[in-house]
Structure formats: C-alpha cells, structure tokens
Amino acid sequence: MVWLTAAVAFFGGGVILVVELSAVRLLAPWFGASSQVWTHVIGVILLALAVGYALGSRLAASARPQRVCGMALCLGAGWVAWLPSLTAPVCEWLMPPGLSLERAASVLGWASLGASCLLFAPGALLLSTLSPLLTESLQRAQGGSAGQAGGRVLAAGTLGSLAGSFLTSYWLIPELGLQHSFRGCALLLAVLGAALLVVRQPGSRAALVLLVPALAGSWWSEWRRPALPAGATLLAQAESSYQSVRVIERDGWRFLQVNEGLDSFQSVWQPRPGPFGGGYYYDAFVLVSHWSAASDQPWRLLSLGMGAGSLLRAFEGQRECRGDGIEIDARVLELARTHMPWKESPGFAVHSGLDARVALRQLPGPYDQIVVDAYANQTEIPAHLASAEFFALVWTRLAAGGFVCLNVGAFGNEDPLVEAIARTLAAACETPVLACRLPFSRNVLLVARKQQALPVPGDTSFLPPAGHSLRRLAQALCLPGATRLFPAGGLPELTDDRSPLESLTRASLARGASH
Amino acid sequence: MQSSEFQAALALAREGEFRAADERAQTLADPLERVQAQVYLRHHAGDLEGALGTCREGLLEYPLDAYLLATRQELALALARPQELVSDGREAEQLRHSAALLEQGQLRAKSVVLVSAILLVGLLLWAARPRTP
Numbered sequence: 280m281v282w283l284t285a286a287v288a289f290f291g292g293g294v295i296l297v298v299e300l301s302a303v304r305l306l307a308p309w310f311g312a313s314s315q316v317w318t319h320v321i322g323v324i325l326l327a328l329a330v331g332y333a334l335g336s337r338l339a340a341s342a343r344p345q346r347v348c349g350m351a352l353c354l355g356a357g358w359v360a361w362l363p364s365l366t367a368p369v370c371e372w373l374m375p376p377g378l379s380l381e382r383a384a385s386v387l388g389w390a391s392l393g394a395s396c397l398l399f400a401p402g403a404l405l406l407s408t409l410s411p412l413l414t415e416s417l418q419r420a421q422g423g424s425a426g427q428a429g430g431r432v433l434a435a436g437t438l439g440s441l442a443g444s445f446l447t448s449y450w451l452i453p454e455l456g457l458q459h460s461f462r463g464c465a466l467l468l469a470v471l472g473a474a475l476l477v478v479r480q481p482g483s484r485a486a487l488v489l490l491v492p493a494l495a496g497s498w499w500s501e502w503r504r505p506a507l508p509a510g511a512t513l514l515a516q517a518e519s520s521y522q523s524v525r526v527i528e529r530d531g532w533r534f535l536q537v538n539e540g541l542d543s544f545q546s547v548w549q550p551r552p553g554p555f556g557g558g559y560y561y562d563a564f565v566l567v568s569h570w571s572a573a574s575d576q577p578w579r580l581l582s583l584g585m586g587a588g589s590l591l592r593a594f595e596g597q598r599e600c601r602g603d604g605i606e607i608d609a610r611v612l613e614l615a616r617t618h619m620p621w622k623e624s625p626g627f628a629v630h631s632g633l634d635a636r637v638a639l640r641q642l643p644g645p646y647d648q649i650v651v652d653a654y655a656n657q658t659e660i661p662a663h664l665a666s667a668e669f670f671a672l673v674w675t676r677l678a679a680g681g682f683v684c685l686n687v688g689a690f691g692n693e694d695p696l697v698e699a700i701a702r703t704l705a706a707a708c709e710t711p712v713l714a715c716r717l718p719f720s721r722n723v724l725l726v727a728r729k730q731q732a733l734p735v736p737g738d739t740s741f742l743p744p745a746g747h748s749l750r751r752l753a754q755a756l757c758l759p760g761a762t763r764l765f766p767a768g769g770l771p772e773l774t775d776d777r778s779p780l781e782s783l784t785r786a787s788l789a790r791g792a793s794h
Numbered sequence: 795m796q797s798s799e800f801q802a803a804l805a806l807a808r809e810g811e812f813r814a815a816d817e818r819a820q821t822l823a824d825p826l827e828r829v830q831a832q833v834y835l836r837h838h839a840g841d842l843e844g845a846l847g848t849c850r851e852g853l854l855e856y857p858l859d860a861y862l863l864a865t866r867q868e869l870a871l872a873l874a875r876p877q878e879l880v881s882d883g884r885e886a887e888q889l890r891h892s893a894a895l896l897e898q899g900q901l902r903a904k905s906v907v908l909v910s911a912i913l914l915v916g917l918l919l920w921a922a923r924p925r926t927p
Contacts, residue, residue: 323910326914326918329918330914330918330921333918333921334917336921337921372899372902373902373906374899375895375898378892382874382892382893383896385896386896386900389900389904389907390899390900390903392907393902393903393904393906393907393910394903396906396907396911397906400910400914404914558840691843716841717840718840718841719840720840751812754810754812754839755839755840757812757813758812758835758841758844759816760841760844761839
C-alpha cells in the first residue's frame with residue numbers, strides 16, 4: 280500500500296510536469312512559445328492546481344479516498360491521452376486559420392490564454408487532487424500524523440516532478456515526440472488508476488470503465504499541426520529542441536517555417552542562386568556588401584542566426600564569402616542541407632548548436648560584415664542579442680570600414696521596435712545607424728559602419744551599377760521616407776539589465792494590425 | 795490624354811529608376827497625373843503603405859478616378875485591409891469574412907477565459923470553505 284501510494288504520488292507529479300513543459304510545444308504551432316504563452320500556460324496550470332488541491336482535500340473526507348484517487352487517475356489518463364488531438368480544433372476555433380502575422384497578433388494573447396484554460400486546466404485540476412487524497416489514504420493506512428503522511432506524499436510527488444522535467448527536455452520531446460510522450464503518460468496513469476481501483480477495493484472494478492477514454496485516446500489520438508498555405512506541399516517537418524520546424528514548397532520555392540509562422544517564414548530557398556528579388560530581405564544584406572570599395576577581395580562574413588542559409592544563397596555568384604555562420608538549432612541546418620542547400624565552401628565554417636552571443640565571444644574576427652538575423656520563434660528577437668552590451672561586443676569583431684546589419688521584423692522606420700534597437704546600436708557603438716524600410720516586406724534593415732561614413736541614399740556609392748540585379752532595391756531605398764538616419768550617441772534603450780523587447784514587439788505588431 | 799512627361803515618369807519607375815521617376819513625377823503640371831504617378835511609382839517600388847496613403851489622399855480630390863480606385867482596391871487586398879476596400883468581389887468578400895472570423899475568435903477567447911476564471915475561482919471557494927460536521 281505504501282509503495283503504491285508513493286508510486287502514484289511520484290508518477291502523478293512527473294506527469295503534471297511533462298504536461299506542463301509539453302503544453303507550450305503543443306500550442307507553439309499556433310501561438311508561438313513566447314514568454315507570454317509560457318506565462319499563460321503556467322498561470323492556468325497553477326490556478327488549476329490550487330483548485331485541485333482544495334477539491335482533493337474535500338474529497339479526502341470520503342469513505343474510500345483511494346477509490347476516488349483511482350477514479351481521478353483514470354479520468355486524468357483520458358484527458359492526457361486526448362490532449363494532442365484536441366489541440367488543433369481548440370486552437371483553430373479560437374484563432375481562425377489563414378490570418379497574416381500582424382492581424383493574428385491582435386488575438387494571440389487572448390487565444391493562447393483561452394486555449395490554455397480549455398486544454399490544460401481540467402487535467403491539471405484532476406491530477407492535483409491526488410496529493411490530498413493520497414495523504415489521507417496513507418494516514419488512514421499507517422496512522423501517525425497528517426504532517427508525516429503529507430510530507431511523504433509531497434516528497435514523492437516533488438521527486439516525480441523533478442524526474443518529469445528532466446525527462447521531458449532531454450528524452451521525451453526530442454526522442455519520442457509529443458504524441459508518444461502523451462500516450463505514454465496516459466498509459467502510465469491508467470495503469471496506476473487501475474491498480475488503485477482493484478487493490479483491496481471491493482466494488483470498485485466497475486469504475487474501471489473510466490479507463491476506456493484513456494485507452495481509446497492512446498490508440499486514436501493524433502496531434503495535427505496547422506494546415507499548409509494554399510498551393511504548398513510539405514517536404515519535411517520535425518520537432519527540434521527549440522521549436523516546431525517544417526519545410527514547405529510552393530511554385531518551386533522552398534520556405535522554412537517555425538512555430539506560429541502563419542503567412543511568414545524563417546528562411547527561403549529558390550532553385551536559382553543569387554539575390555531573391557521581390558520582398559526578400561536577404562538581398563539587402565548583399566546590397567550592403569556592395570557599399571564597400573574592396574569588391575575584389577573575399578568578403579569576411581559572420582552570420583548570426585543563419586537559419587537555413589538563405590543569406591549564403593543570396594550571396595552566391597555575388598561575392599566569395601569567407602567566415603562563419605552560427606545557427607543555434609542543429610535540426611534547422613539538417614533540414615536545410617537536405618531541402619534548401621547552399622554552396623558550401625571550406626572558407627566558410629558553419630557552427631550549429633551554439634547561441635550567437637556565446638559563439639561571438641569565441642570568434643576573434645575581424646569581419647567585413649556581421650549580419651544579426653536571430654529570432655526566437657517567429658517574431659521575437661532574443662533580448663541578449665539586441666542589447667547595448669551585445670552590440671559593443673559585435674563592434675569589437677568588425678574590421679575598419681566593416682558593417683553590422685540587423686534584420687528587424689517591423690512596420691516602417693517609425694516602428695517602436697526599430698527605434699529602440701537603432702538607438703541602442705547608435706549609443707553602444709557611438710555611430711550613426713541607417714534604418715531602411717525594405718520594399719514589399721515587413722522588415723527593416725539597420726546598418727552601422729565602423730570608422731567610415733555610411734553611403735547616403737541616392738549617392739553613386741549607394742547604388743550598384745546600372746543593370747545590376749540589386750539596383751532596383753537600392754533605387755527603392757532612395758525614395759523619400761524609405762530610410763531614416765539615427766544619430767550617433769545617446770543613451771541605450773535596451774541593455775542586458777533592462778530590455779522591454781517583448782512589449783516593444785507586441786506594440787510593433789499592434790501597430791501593424793491597426794493600420 | 796496623358797502627357798509625355800507622365801509617361802516618362804512611369805517608364806522610369808518600370809525600369810526601377812525610382813528616384814528619377816519621383817523627381818519627374820513631382821514636376822508634373824497636372825495635379826491628377828502627379829498623384830497617379832506617385833501612387834504608381836511607390837506601388838512598384840514596394841512601398842505599399844505609402845502608395846495606399848497617397849491613393850487615399852488622391853481620392854479625396856478625385857473620388858471617381860478609375861486608376862486610383864482600382865489601385866486602392868488592389869492595395870487593400872494586398873495589405874489585408876478590409877476598411878480600405880472600395881468595391882465588392884470574391885476576394886473582397888473573403889477579406890471581410892476573414893476579418894469577421896478574427897473578431898469572432900477574439901470574442902470566443904475572451905469568453906472562454908472569463909467563464910474558466912469564474913468556474914475555477916468558484917470551485918476553489920466552494921472546496922476551501924469549512925465543512926460542517
């Protein structure tokens with residue numbers, strides 16, 4: 280009896296943590312995995328736990344708490360089993376498919392909170408009734424004080440949670456995937472529930488019928504990702520350690536999408552090498568390299584957040600690149616090498632599994648161009664990659680006359696996110712920063728140059744020669760309002776200590792949706 | 795009848811020489827041609843926001859101009875702005891439908907959160923109250 284109680288407390292605590300940590304991954308393809316979504320999921324689960332503890336304490340007064348505990352386990356098993364297949368319909372009910380990123384932004388917060396309530400509150404509530412019920416059972420079976428029984432149950436449950444947290448991150452999600460992890464948890468709860476219902480519980484066997492939803496769910500429940508855009512075919516998809524990733528193809532072009540990609544993408548690939556044309560911001564990075572006089576030398580490039588290598592694809596045939604590329608998600612590079620290949624060269628080293636800032640500390644430079652295009656999820660620039668301290672570090676790795684370029688997903692040069700990052704860069708490096716609103720896109724390029732002046736839009740040094748594939752882009756940037764110069768100096772708005780990047784991103788998306 | 799200067803400005807924009815096209819457009823004598831050329835070149839330069847804004851301003855002066863009306867419709871669809879649409883059609887209907895779905899989703903999400911909060915807090919208060927013997 281003691282061992283069964285300890286096992287239920289241990290595995291119940293473990294499953295709650297598995298569900299809590301996997302919950303964000305279930306929601307990520309619709310709402311992302313931002314700290315806002317984490318806050319909603321954890322907040323809802325904590326409220327449900329509080330209610331479950333109170334409810335469990337009330338149910339503990341029943342004649343047979345062990346039987347109630349078994350029933351809660353069986354119901355909880357059914358809920359865990361069906362969670363993957365319930366996610367898509369609930370999320371699509373709250374956030375209709377086919378929305379653009381900026382329009383969806385207005386509903387992301389409420390929808391992720393609503394989905395958390397519907398999907399995660401019932402199960403967390405059921406499983407949290409276990410602790411008081413087990414405590415009561417243990418005290419009745421063994422005697423002793425309530426504190427003694429409660430302490431033992433809490434210790435077993437907390438150890439289970441500890442195991443659940445490590446297992447989820449290091450084995451369940453990367454090795455088994457979400458669907459099998461939930462199936463496994465459901466079966467584990469079902470076995471424990473059945474054990475409690477049949478062991479020395481006369482008349483409880485009828486309650487085993489509660490296991491039917493769990494067993495059915497374990498067999499049929501299936502997690503579905505968001506639908507593909509019209510006319511697109513799926514080439515590959517994976518759950519990496521960081522995100523949901525998929526490669527889709529449309530009209531011969533390939534796109535890497537992550538999490539709540541909606542109508543946007545993280546990387547693009549076309550069959551023909553070189554600049555992409557249209558509204559693909561990678562071309563702007565190549566344009567910047569033309570602003571340097573030394574066009575016959577290999578271009579020393581550092582790409583921080585290289586994704587599936589679109590930047591290198593755009594450079595192909597334009598300049599010979601030497602240097603380094605950093606991508607934190609090794610799975611993205613695996614998919615890219617298979618489905619979105621670029622011309623790899625021995626002079627350009629690709630490093631995976633490294634954070635851009637950590638890698639930057641190890642790379643001595645100097646580089647002619649450092650491109651910062653690192654995003655967490657779809658819309659969030661990691662705070663430590665947009666702080667004054669980070670920009671100061673980047674500056675030390677630039678050669679004289681070198682450029683630092685940042686891609687900022689934003690709606691124009693007056694966007695609050697653009698202003699904050701540009702002013703921080705201008706302050707940290709004590710240099711003017713040019714903001715370029717890129718045509719046919721929702722991206723702004725920020726450029727600063729070390730020890731030399733930036734070219735003025737419209738000057739001959741700004742424009743590639745007539746007939747060049749990037750001249751049209753440069754000409755578009757010469758129109759009034761397309762660029763904005765932020766003066767050198769001032770106070771940085773974003774530091775390692777204080778960085779309101781997430782609220783700025785939300786303000787930016789709201790601005791885009793309100794036009 | 796469009797002036798040759800107007801045609802020249804448009805030709806420059808088509809070639810991607812936007813700065814020269816802009817300079818030429820600003821010197822056009824006819825104010826309607828000036829607006830049309832500005833809209834055209836901004837549209838082709840990828841400044842869809844700017845083109846829509848210029849179009850909107852132009853329509854205040856020339857509300858029946860067919861080019862400005864058609865371009866505003868095209869830009870409203872490209873930027874998914876149902877409030878900027880000037881006429882109906884299948885695509886416009888889809889855009890309005892999508893906007894209505896978004897509002898519905900928002901309402902649903904807020905209702906779910908409200909009802910869940912009431913239920914959970916109510917259950918908590920009920921479960922936590924002292925039991926009478």
